Amino acid sequence: MERVDRVKYFIEILKNLSAEEFEELSLKAANENPWFTRKSVRQSIDGIIYMLDGNKIDKWLSEYHPSNSKKNVGLVMAGNIPMVGFHDLLSVFISGHNARIKLSHQDSVLMKWVVGILNEDENESIQILDKLNDFEAVIATGSSNTSRYFDYYFGKYPHIIRKNRTSLAVLTGGESDEDLHNLGEDVFSYYGLGCRNVSALRVPEGYSIERLATAWGDFSEVIQHHKFANNYDYNKSIFLVNREDHLDFGYALIKPSAELFSPISVIHYDYYSNESEIEDLKRSDEEKIQCVVGKDVNYGKAQKPELWDYADGVDTMKFLQDL
16 A cells, blocks of 8 residues: 555544544553543544645645655654654655654554554554664654754754744734634643643733633633642742742633743743734744744644644655655
Protein backbone atom coordinates (compact mmCIF):
# COMPACT_ATOMS: atom_id res chain seq x y z
CA MET A 1 0.00 0.00 0.00
CA GLU A 2 1.35 3.45 -0.94
CA ARG A 3 2.16 5.66 2.02
CA VAL A 4 -0.51 8.26 1.20
CA ASP A 5 -3.06 5.47 1.01
CA ARG A 6 -1.78 4.09 4.31
CA VAL A 7 -2.36 7.48 5.95
CA LYS A 8 -5.88 7.62 4.51
CA TYR A 9 -6.46 4.12 5.85
CA PHE A 10 -5.26 5.36 9.24
CA ILE A 11 -7.85 8.16 9.12
CA GLU A 12 -10.61 5.61 8.58
CA ILE A 13 -9.41 3.61 11.58
CA LEU A 14 -9.59 6.76 13.73
CA LYS A 15 -13.07 7.59 12.47
CA ASN A 16 -14.34 4.07 13.12
CA LEU A 17 -12.65 3.44 16.44
CA SER A 18 -15.15 1.56 18.59
CA ALA A 19 -16.08 2.66 22.09
CA GLU A 20 -14.37 -0.43 23.49
CA GLU A 21 -11.16 0.18 21.53
CA PHE A 22 -11.10 3.81 22.59
CA GLU A 23 -11.66 2.95 26.26
CA GLU A 24 -8.81 0.45 26.24
CA LEU A 25 -6.46 2.84 24.47
CA SER A 26 -7.24 5.86 26.65
CA LEU A 27 -6.97 3.79 29.85
CA LYS A 28 -3.49 2.57 28.88
CA ALA A 29 -2.46 6.13 27.98
CA ALA A 30 -3.74 7.47 31.32
CA ASN A 31 -1.89 4.76 33.23
CA GLU A 32 1.31 5.95 31.56
CA ASN A 33 0.60 9.68 31.92
CA PRO A 34 -2.11 10.88 34.34
CA TRP A 35 -2.53 14.11 32.34
CA PHE A 36 -3.88 12.03 29.43
CA THR A 37 -7.54 11.80 30.34
CA ARG A 38 -10.27 10.29 28.19
CA LYS A 39 -11.26 13.80 27.12
CA SER A 40 -7.76 14.84 26.10
CA VAL A 41 -7.12 11.61 24.18
CA ARG A 42 -10.46 12.04 22.42
CA GLN A 43 -9.62 15.63 21.58
CA SER A 44 -6.25 14.61 20.15
CA ILE A 45 -7.84 11.94 17.97
CA ASP A 46 -10.52 14.38 16.77
CA GLY A 47 -7.80 16.94 16.03
CA ILE A 48 -5.92 14.46 13.83
CA ILE A 49 -9.13 13.55 12.00
CA TYR A 50 -9.79 17.26 11.43
CA MET A 51 -6.23 17.74 10.17
CA LEU A 52 -6.33 14.82 7.73
CA ASP A 53 -9.97 14.76 6.65
CA GLY A 54 -11.27 15.29 3.13
CA ASN A 55 -8.80 16.37 0.48
CA LYS A 56 -6.42 18.11 2.89
CA ILE A 57 -3.61 15.60 2.37
CA ASP A 58 -3.69 16.06 -1.39
CA LYS A 59 -3.81 19.84 -1.01
CA TRP A 60 -0.88 19.77 1.40
CA LEU A 61 1.31 17.53 -0.73
CA SER A 62 0.62 19.50 -3.91
CA GLU A 63 3.05 22.16 -2.65
CA TYR A 64 6.01 19.76 -2.58
CA HIS A 65 7.90 17.40 -4.83
CA PRO A 66 9.23 14.00 -3.70
CA SER A 67 12.64 13.91 -2.03
CA ASN A 68 15.52 12.89 -4.27
CA SER A 69 16.66 10.24 -1.81
CA LYS A 70 15.39 8.22 1.11
CA LYS A 71 17.10 9.19 4.37
CA ASN A 72 16.86 7.96 7.94
CA VAL A 73 15.41 10.83 9.95
CA GLY A 74 15.71 10.77 13.73
CA LEU A 75 12.72 12.04 15.68
CA VAL A 76 13.01 13.03 19.33
CA MET A 77 9.43 13.42 20.45
CA ALA A 78 7.82 15.39 23.26
CA GLY A 79 5.06 14.00 25.47
CA ASN A 80 3.27 17.03 26.89
CA ILE A 81 -0.04 16.32 25.15
CA PRO A 82 -1.38 13.13 23.51
CA MET A 83 0.28 12.27 20.18
CA VAL A 84 2.01 15.64 20.01
CA GLY A 85 4.70 14.09 17.80
CA PHE A 86 2.24 12.86 15.19
CA HIS A 87 2.77 15.65 12.64
CA ASP A 88 6.53 15.11 12.57
CA LEU A 89 6.06 11.36 12.12
CA LEU A 90 3.46 11.92 9.41
CA SER A 91 5.75 14.34 7.56
CA VAL A 92 8.69 11.94 7.56
CA PHE A 93 6.55 8.95 6.61
CA ILE A 94 4.61 10.61 3.82
CA SER A 95 7.71 12.30 2.37
CA GLY A 96 9.19 8.85 1.72
CA HIS A 97 11.94 8.91 4.34
CA ASN A 98 12.49 6.42 7.15
CA ALA A 99 11.63 7.48 10.70
CA ARG A 100 13.89 6.53 13.60
CA ILE A 101 11.98 7.51 16.72
CA LYS A 102 12.97 8.19 20.31
CA LEU A 103 9.63 8.33 22.07
CA SER A 104 8.84 10.32 25.17
CA HIS A 105 8.23 8.05 28.17
CA GLN A 106 5.10 10.16 28.75
CA ASP A 107 3.55 9.33 25.39
CA SER A 108 4.67 5.91 24.22
CA VAL A 109 1.35 4.03 24.38
CA LEU A 110 -0.47 6.21 21.87
CA MET A 111 2.48 6.70 19.53
CA LYS A 112 3.25 2.96 19.43
CA TRP A 113 -0.39 2.42 18.47
CA VAL A 114 -0.06 4.97 15.65
CA VAL A 115 3.20 3.43 14.44
CA GLY A 116 1.66 -0.03 14.46
CA ILE A 117 -0.99 1.10 11.99
CA LEU A 118 1.23 3.16 9.69
CA ASN A 119 4.01 0.61 9.67
CA GLU A 120 1.93 -2.47 8.92
CA ASP A 121 3.16 -2.92 5.35
CA GLU A 122 6.66 -1.45 5.67
CA ASN A 123 8.69 -2.93 8.50
CA GLU A 124 11.68 -0.68 7.93
CA SER A 125 9.96 2.67 7.32
CA ILE A 126 9.38 3.44 11.03
CA GLN A 127 11.50 2.12 13.88
CA ILE A 128 11.16 2.94 17.57
CA LEU A 129 14.55 3.01 19.27
CA ASP A 130 15.71 3.26 22.87
CA LYS A 131 18.62 5.36 21.66
CA LEU A 132 18.86 7.17 18.33
CA ASN A 133 21.36 5.76 15.89
CA ASP A 134 21.80 5.33 12.15
CA PHE A 135 20.23 8.70 11.28
CA GLU A 136 21.15 11.32 8.71
CA ALA A 137 18.90 14.18 9.84
CA VAL A 138 17.06 15.04 13.06
CA ILE A 139 13.86 16.70 14.21
CA ALA A 140 14.02 17.13 17.99
CA THR A 141 11.41 18.68 20.25
CA GLY A 142 12.10 19.58 23.85
CA SER A 143 12.51 22.44 26.27
CA SER A 144 14.75 25.47 25.98
CA ASN A 145 17.15 23.64 28.30
CA THR A 146 17.27 20.38 26.35
CA SER A 147 17.69 22.30 23.09
CA ARG A 148 21.28 23.07 24.15
CA TYR A 149 22.00 19.35 24.36
CA PHE A 150 20.23 18.76 21.06
CA ASP A 151 22.42 21.42 19.46
CA TYR A 152 25.51 19.71 20.83
CA TYR A 153 24.59 16.17 19.77
CA PHE A 154 22.75 16.88 16.52
CA GLY A 155 24.24 20.15 15.32
CA LYS A 156 26.43 18.51 12.67
CA TYR A 157 23.40 16.91 10.98
CA PRO A 158 20.63 18.66 9.06
CA HIS A 159 18.18 19.42 11.85
CA ILE A 160 15.11 21.13 13.22
CA ILE A 161 15.40 21.75 16.95
CA ARG A 162 12.39 23.09 18.81
CA LYS A 163 12.36 24.90 22.15
CA ASN A 164 9.66 25.95 24.59
CA ARG A 165 6.88 28.00 23.06
CA THR A 166 3.49 29.18 24.19
CA SER A 167 0.55 31.03 22.68
CA LEU A 168 -0.97 34.44 23.15
CA ALA A 169 -4.51 35.77 22.75
CA VAL A 170 -5.30 39.36 21.80
CA LEU A 171 -8.71 40.76 22.76
CA THR A 172 -10.21 43.96 21.43
CA GLY A 173 -13.20 44.27 23.77
CA GLY A 174 -15.62 43.61 20.94
CA GLU A 175 -15.68 39.83 21.35
CA SER A 176 -19.00 38.04 21.71
CA ASP A 177 -19.77 35.73 24.61
CA GLU A 178 -19.25 32.84 22.18
CA ASP A 179 -15.80 34.16 21.22
CA LEU A 180 -14.75 34.30 24.85
CA HIS A 181 -16.15 30.85 25.55
CA ASN A 182 -14.20 29.49 22.59
CA LEU A 183 -11.09 31.20 23.92
CA GLY A 184 -11.54 29.01 26.99
CA GLU A 185 -10.89 26.01 24.74
CA ASP A 186 -7.56 27.54 23.74
CA VAL A 187 -6.66 28.14 27.39
CA PHE A 188 -7.84 24.96 29.12
CA SER A 189 -7.60 22.18 26.53
CA TYR A 190 -5.03 19.60 27.64
CA TYR A 191 -4.91 21.52 30.94
CA GLY A 192 -2.82 24.21 29.28
CA LEU A 193 0.14 21.92 28.67
CA GLY A 194 0.52 22.43 24.91
CA CYS A 195 2.59 25.01 23.08
CA ARG A 196 -0.60 26.05 21.26
CA ASN A 197 -2.39 26.65 24.57
CA VAL A 198 -2.96 30.30 25.42
CA SER A 199 -1.07 31.21 28.59
CA ALA A 200 -1.17 35.00 28.24
CA LEU A 201 -3.70 37.63 27.21
CA ARG A 202 -3.34 41.12 25.85
CA VAL A 203 -6.42 43.23 26.49
CA PRO A 204 -7.24 46.90 25.78
CA GLU A 205 -6.89 49.40 28.60
CA GLY A 206 -9.97 49.41 30.77
CA TYR A 207 -10.98 45.86 29.82
CA SER A 208 -12.97 43.99 32.49
CA ILE A 209 -11.12 40.72 33.11
CA GLU A 210 -13.99 39.56 35.34
CA ARG A 211 -16.03 38.97 32.18
CA LEU A 212 -13.92 35.90 31.51
CA ALA A 213 -15.08 34.23 34.72
CA THR A 214 -18.59 33.86 33.29
CA ALA A 215 -17.43 33.00 29.77
CA TRP A 216 -15.11 30.25 31.01
CA GLY A 217 -17.47 28.65 33.53
CA ASP A 218 -17.86 25.50 31.45
CA PHE A 219 -14.15 24.79 31.86
CA SER A 220 -14.21 24.76 35.67
CA GLU A 221 -14.05 20.95 35.52
CA VAL A 222 -10.26 21.22 35.10
CA ILE A 223 -10.01 21.69 38.85
CA GLN A 224 -11.30 18.12 39.31
CA HIS A 225 -8.02 16.77 37.97
CA HIS A 226 -5.79 16.24 40.99
CA LYS A 227 -2.57 17.34 39.29
CA PHE A 228 -4.17 20.53 37.99
CA ALA A 229 -5.74 21.17 41.41
CA ASN A 230 -2.37 20.72 43.11
CA ASN A 231 -0.86 23.36 40.82
CA TYR A 232 -3.80 25.68 41.46
CA ASP A 233 -3.49 25.32 45.24
CA TYR A 234 0.28 25.82 45.14
CA ASN A 235 0.19 28.93 42.98
CA LYS A 236 -2.71 30.39 44.93
CA SER A 237 -0.80 29.98 48.21
CA ILE A 238 2.28 31.67 46.70
CA PHE A 239 0.22 34.63 45.49
CA LEU A 240 -1.47 35.00 48.87
CA VAL A 241 1.74 34.74 50.90
CA ASN A 242 3.51 37.23 48.64
CA ARG A 243 0.43 39.47 48.43
CA GLU A 244 0.57 39.36 44.64
CA ASP A 245 -2.34 40.88 42.78
CA HIS A 246 -4.53 38.25 41.12
CA LEU A 247 -8.09 37.15 40.44
CA ASP A 248 -9.28 33.76 41.65
CA PHE A 249 -11.91 32.13 39.42
CA GLY A 250 -12.08 29.11 41.72
CA TYR A 251 -10.46 26.87 39.11
CA ALA A 252 -7.84 29.20 37.60
CA LEU A 253 -5.80 32.20 38.68
CA ILE A 254 -5.66 35.32 36.51
CA LYS A 255 -2.58 37.41 37.20
CA PRO A 256 -1.45 40.77 35.79
CA SER A 257 1.90 40.14 34.15
CA ALA A 258 3.63 40.87 30.86
CA GLU A 259 5.27 37.42 30.91
CA LEU A 260 4.12 35.10 28.12
CA PHE A 261 4.80 31.85 29.97
CA SER A 262 2.66 31.13 33.00
CA PRO A 263 2.51 28.21 35.48
CA ILE A 264 -0.17 25.55 35.13
CA SER A 265 -3.53 26.92 36.37
CA VAL A 266 -2.36 30.55 35.93
CA ILE A 267 -3.18 32.88 33.02
CA HIS A 268 -1.28 36.14 32.64
CA TYR A 269 -2.79 39.30 31.26
CA ASP A 270 -1.46 42.71 30.32
CA TYR A 271 -2.95 45.84 28.76
CA TYR A 272 -2.17 47.46 25.43
CA SER A 273 -3.14 50.86 24.11
CA ASN A 274 -2.64 50.47 20.36
CA GLU A 275 -2.13 47.89 17.64
CA SER A 276 1.55 48.70 17.17
CA GLU A 277 2.31 47.40 20.67
CA ILE A 278 1.00 43.98 19.65
CA GLU A 279 3.06 43.93 16.48
CA ASP A 280 6.15 44.95 18.44
CA LEU A 281 5.49 42.13 20.91
CA LYS A 282 5.12 39.57 18.13
CA ARG A 283 8.43 40.66 16.61
CA SER A 284 10.39 40.86 19.87
CA ASP A 285 9.10 37.52 21.23
CA GLU A 286 8.83 35.69 17.91
CA GLU A 287 10.84 32.73 19.19
CA LYS A 288 8.54 32.30 22.20
CA ILE A 289 5.13 32.53 20.50
CA GLN A 290 3.60 29.55 18.73
CA CYS A 291 0.40 31.27 17.61
CA VAL A 292 -1.66 34.39 18.33
CA VAL A 293 -5.34 33.71 18.92
CA GLY A 294 -7.62 36.53 17.85
CA LYS A 295 -5.09 37.56 15.21
CA ASP A 296 -3.62 34.63 13.31
CA VAL A 297 -5.96 31.96 14.68
CA ASN A 298 -9.70 32.13 15.37
CA TYR A 299 -10.95 31.70 18.92
CA GLY A 300 -11.27 28.02 19.81
CA LYS A 301 -9.05 26.85 16.94
CA ALA A 302 -5.59 26.93 18.52
CA GLN A 303 -5.63 23.16 19.08
CA LYS A 304 -6.94 22.43 15.60
CA PRO A 305 -3.97 23.23 13.37
CA GLU A 306 -4.03 22.41 9.68
CA LEU A 307 -1.38 20.22 8.06
CA TRP A 308 0.40 23.34 6.81
CA ASP A 309 0.42 25.08 10.22
CA TYR A 310 3.98 24.08 11.03
CA ALA A 311 5.34 24.18 14.57
CA ASP A 312 7.57 27.22 15.13
CA GLY A 313 6.78 28.36 11.58
CA VAL A 314 9.40 25.96 10.18
CA ASP A 315 8.27 24.15 7.04
CA THR A 316 8.98 20.55 8.00
CA MET A 317 8.08 19.17 4.59
CA LYS A 318 10.46 21.51 2.78
CA PHE A 319 13.21 20.51 5.21
CA LEU A 320 12.56 16.85 4.41
CA GLN A 321 12.19 17.47 0.70
CA ASP A 322 15.62 19.13 0.55
CA LEU A 323 17.54 16.39 2.35
